[in-house]
Amino acid sequence: MTRQIAVVAFAQSDHRRTTDELSEVEMLMPVLHEVLARTGLRTADIGFTCSGSSDYLAGRAFSFTMTLDGVGAWPPISESHVEMDGAFALYEAWSKLLTGDADTALVYAYGKSSPGSLRDVLTRQLDPYYLAPLWPDSVALAALQAQALIDAGDTDEPALAAIGARSRAAATANPHAQLRGPVPQGDHLVRPLRTGDCPPIGDGAAAVILAAGDRARQLCARPAWIRGLDHRIEPHSLGARDLTDSPSARLAAEQAGAFERPVDTAELHAPFSSQEVVLRKALRLGEEVVVNPSGGALAANPVMAAGLIRIGEAAARIHRGACDRALAHATSGPCLQQNLVAVLEGDPR
Amino acid sequence: MPDVRKAPLVVEFPFTRSLGPVQRAFLTGLRERVVLGVRTTAGRVLVPPAEYDPDTAEELHDLVPVAATGTVTTWAWNHAPRPGQPLTGPFAWALVRLDGADTALLGALDAPGPDAVRTGMRVRVRWATERTGAITDIACFEPYDGPPEQPAPHTGEFENPVTGIVAHARLDYTYTPGRAQSDHLDALAERKVVGERCPRCHKVYVPPRGACPTCGIATTEHVEVGPRGTVTTFCVVNIKARNLDIDVPYVYAHIALDGADLALHARIGGIPYDRVRMGLRVEPVWTEGAPHPDHYRPTGEPDADYDTYKELL
Numbered sequence: 276m277t278r279q280i281a282v283v284a285f286a287q288s289d290h291r292r293t294t295d296e297l298s299e300v301e302m303l304m305p306v307l308h309e310v311l312a313r314t315g316l317r318t319a320d321i322g323f324t325c326s327g328s329s330d331y332l333a334g335r336a337f338s339f340t341m342t343l344d345g346v347g348a349w350p351p352i353s354e355s356h357v358e359m360d361g362a363f364a365l366y367e368a369w370s371k372l373l374t375g376d377a378d379t380a381l382v383y384a385y386g387k388s389s390p391g392s393l394r395d396v397l398t399r400q401l402d403p404y405y406l407a408p409l410w411p412d413s414v415a416l417a418a419l420q421a422q423a424l425i426d427a428g429d430t431d432e433p434a435l436a437a438i439g440a441r442s443r444a445a446a447t448a449n450p451h452a453q454l455r456g457p458v459p460q461g462d463h464l465v466r467p468l469r470t471g472d473c474p475p476i477g478d479g480a481a482a483v484i485l486a487a488g489d490r491a492r493q494l495c496a497r498p499a500w501i502r503g504l505d506h507r508i509e510p511h512s513l514g515a516r517d518l519t520d521s522p523s524a525r526l527a528a529e530q531a532g533a534f535e536r537p538v539d540t541a542e543l544h545a546p547f548s549s550q551e552v553v554l555r556k557a558l559r560l561g562e563e564v565v566v567n568p569s570g571g572a573l574a575a576n577p578v579m580a581a582g583l584i585r586i587g588e589a590a591a592r593i594h595r596g597a598c599d600r601a602l603a604h605a606t607s608g609p610c611l612q613q614n615l616v617a618v619l620e621g622d623p624r
Numbered sequence: 625m626p627d628v629r630k631a632p633l634v635v636e637f638p639f640t641r642s643l644g645p646v647q648r649a650f651l652t653g654l655r656e657r658v659v660l661g662v663r664t665t666a667g668r669v670l671v672p673p674a675e676y677d678p679d680t681a682e683e684l685h686d687l688v689p690v691a692a693t694g695t696v697t698t699w700a701w702n703h704a705p706r707p708g709q710p711l712t713g714p715f716a717w718a719l720v721r722l723d724g725a726d727t728a729l730l731g732a733l734d735a736p737g738p739d740a741v742r743t744g745m746r747v748r749v750r751w752a753t754e755r756t757g758a759i760t761d762i763a764c765f766e767p768y769d770g771p772p773e774q775p776a777p778h779t780g781e782f783e784n785p786v787t788g789i790v791a792h793a794r795l796d797y798t799y800t801p802g803r804a805q806s807d808h809l810d811a812l813a814e815r816k817v818v819g820e821r822c823p824r825c826h827k828v829y830v831p832p833r834g835a836c837p838t839c840g841i842a843t844t845e846h847v848e849v850g851p852r853g854t855v856t857t858f859c860v861v862n863i864k865a866r867n868l869d870i871d872v873p874y875v876y877a878h879i880a881l882d883g884a885d886l887a888l889h890a891r892i893g894g895i896p897y898d899r900v901r902m903g904l905r906v907e908p909v910w911t912e913g914a915p916h917p918d919h920y921r922p923t924g925e926p927d928a929d930y931d932t933y934k935e936l937l
Binding site: 296299300307333347348390396410418422423426463465467512513 | 670700703730793800
């Protein structure tokens with residue numbers, strides 16, 4: 276019988292435009308302490324640790340080895356790292372727990388985008404032969420996708436503005452969010468996207484603890500059971516894709532069992548308003564589903580942590596009884612290149 | 625709160641990348657003003673071409689010349705171009721499906737303004753004057769109202785094919801050291817070496833990074849260490865580093881400052897390189913205006929006993 280794995284605790288920093296008074300480990304460490312305190316676990320009790328981050332954000336080589344100082348990795352711990360959003364680190368930790376090698380896992384992610392120029396930094400993740408030499412920034416690529424959606428009749432500029440406004444209104448209930456309440460829709464940054472369609476740039480960190488079976492029940496009154504988890508990728512050439520759709524997100528959701536029963540809540544990692552349009556369609560989310568009650572990435576988008584935060588936010592709602600079955604989504608790369616979907620459930624109330 | 629310490633940090637890297645046979649033909653073709661796609665098993669023509677079929681992962685090699693004219697499939701108006709982008713004045717990013725291709729190529733479209741651009745508009749390649757066999761050999765696209773070009777047949781074989789690209793990248797950052805390292809640097813400015821003690825294991829870290837790597841908790845208590853210390857281990861450097869005006873050979877050493885539980889590293893001077901040894905007692909030599917000791921030199925004290933520093937190796 277397959278082991279049941281749950282998210283038993285979640286913590287995140289306040290996400291801010293800059294944290295220049297703190298090093299990466301100084302920003303991350305309080306979040307690690309908070310998530311451990313929620314379960315009463317110490318580092319030595321954790322079976323597996325996995326993190327997600329990128330050296331390119333702050334321009335610091337081997338940044339993840341420095342932030343490991345905040346974990347307290349002595350005596351040596353079982354540890355891994357992905358140069359991706361922490362949601363993908365969570366995937367690795369979940370797999371590890373499924374094998375039975377560990378009963379608990381600490382997953383964390385952080386990103387300091389403030390030291391660099393994020394739009395330019397993200398060009399370095401692109402195809403080095405055909406794309407990276409043109410320095411197409413993250414907003415430009417998202418704008419190409421937005422225009423394709425407008426051309427297809429899937430959305431228009433007012434509908435996109437409404438997504439941003441709804442997200443930041445929801446974020447008024449989220450003390451960690453960077454943008455809360457009304458934000459001017461602003462001028463075109465790269466047409467058709469306006470500043471209000473784009474995520475804030477900022478620094479932040481997040482952490483979750485996973486536990487298996489009875490261990491999860493001991494650590495959390497209402498664990499958020501991971502019923503399914505999968506991630507899929509699109510062809511890397513942007514011009515070979517239908518940018519108005521996300522077959523990879525749909526397939527990941529199908530593999531994760533998202534379509535077996537309706538979800539009541541979805542936390543979508545859609546950094547640009549137009550990407551929510553794509554994801555709602557691909558994931559077949561109807562109007563009855565509460566989408567991004569946290570405010571989503573349009574309210575706080577600490578790169579490398581924002582996807583893990585979607586899983587954490589969905590789990591936290593299950594923990595406190597505000598949700599019974601949630602879909603959490605994380606993305607990586609340009610124009611929803613890679614997509615991860617988790618289905619989380621609480622025990623019947 | 626005092627002003628946060630900041631310094632510019634430039635990360636530059638010229639990645640040298642080799643090319644597969646399909647990429648080699650495509651990029652060499654651009655140099656010769658020929659656009660080559662590759663045909664997939666299902667008969668689709670990919671431009672830009674891939675080495676492997678995105679649907680089946682099969683290796684591809686059937687090169688097909690396509691036109692330098694095509695149609696915009698989507699676009700985005702970029703009124704404020706950023707460093708490194710294809711044009712310096714406002715332009716449209718566009719995905720362009722060249723005539724004869726089934727997929728679209730990303731490029732800049734030189735148009736007078738957003739009102740002159742629409743999905744479905746016809747464009748053609750504007751070639752760069754100097755071409756090297758890189759994607760930037762396509763300077764940009766430009767509006768075009770003529771008939772589709774008819775590409776001449778091509779084998780995909782060229783004289784002197786390019787075999788690789790050099791992808792230059794430069795990213796500019798503003799480095800901030802954080803709380804613990806800032807305190808350390810502030811103390812260094814007064815010629816003091818200050819570490820931090822872990823409240824749990826009581827180890828003193830120099831330089832401090834804000835967290836005890838053993839206990840995973842914040843270090844906060846400042847502890848002045850040194851100035852004298854002991855060489856715990858060392859190496860002899862025989863190759864001159866770029867931008868460093870020091871004669872070789874010289875010695876680079878781990879030095880446990882008195883009171884510190886972690887060795888820092890620095891150059892040893894004031895003694896022939898072949899007389900430096902483990903246990904040598906040293907002290908910092910400061911130079912006017914430098915943010916840290918220039919090097920360490922022998923104090924003349926007797927060597928430290930191995931047992932006093934064996935835990936710090």
